[in-house]
Amino acid sequence: SAITISSLACAPDGSYAVFSYTFMIYQINTVTGVTLNLAGGTEGFQDGTGSSAQFRNIVSMAVSPDSATIFVIHRPTASDTGEGVLRRISISSREVTTPLRSARLASGALSTGLQAANSIWALSSVTYTVIQLDATTYSTITAWGVAGNGTADDLFNGPTHAGEFP
Secondary structure (H helix, E strand, O other): OOOOOOEEEEEOOOOOEEEEEOEEEEEEEEOOOEEEEEOOOOEEEEEHHHHEEEOEEEEEEEEEOOOEEEEEEEEOOHHHHOEEEEEEOOOOOOEEEEEEEEEEOOOOOEEEEEOOOOOOEEEOOOOEEEEEEEEEOOOOEEEEEEOOOOOOOOOOOOOOOOOOOO
């Protein structure tokens, strides 16, 4: 039967693609076609390795420029106390960690994009902002836009996707 994929990202080196379905993140080897459950297995919020990690409300993923790490953004739920969640998955170890929980990512972080300059880009369609995070410290480098929806120079009208930067 058909499955519904909620997010898809490709490794910059072309070696694999990852997609999320329900509470799991799968890796597809682009040479052999073999699919592996990389992380996740049941609904929840827990760091861990492989299927012991838990996910819910996955809305976006991006792969690091060196193809070694996947970043995942969750939409918050009541138990996430209104904060968006950034998760980090190591491809080699399948370890899932949570480097950042932030209200800036809440209810609208719909896409991530990575740049070789060590940045993670996140968009919020709720706060109408574009956020640049340092990929090592996860601190905010810059945020563009202001809360509100409109057409002025400092307002974005519901951004929904980020591109990958070479």
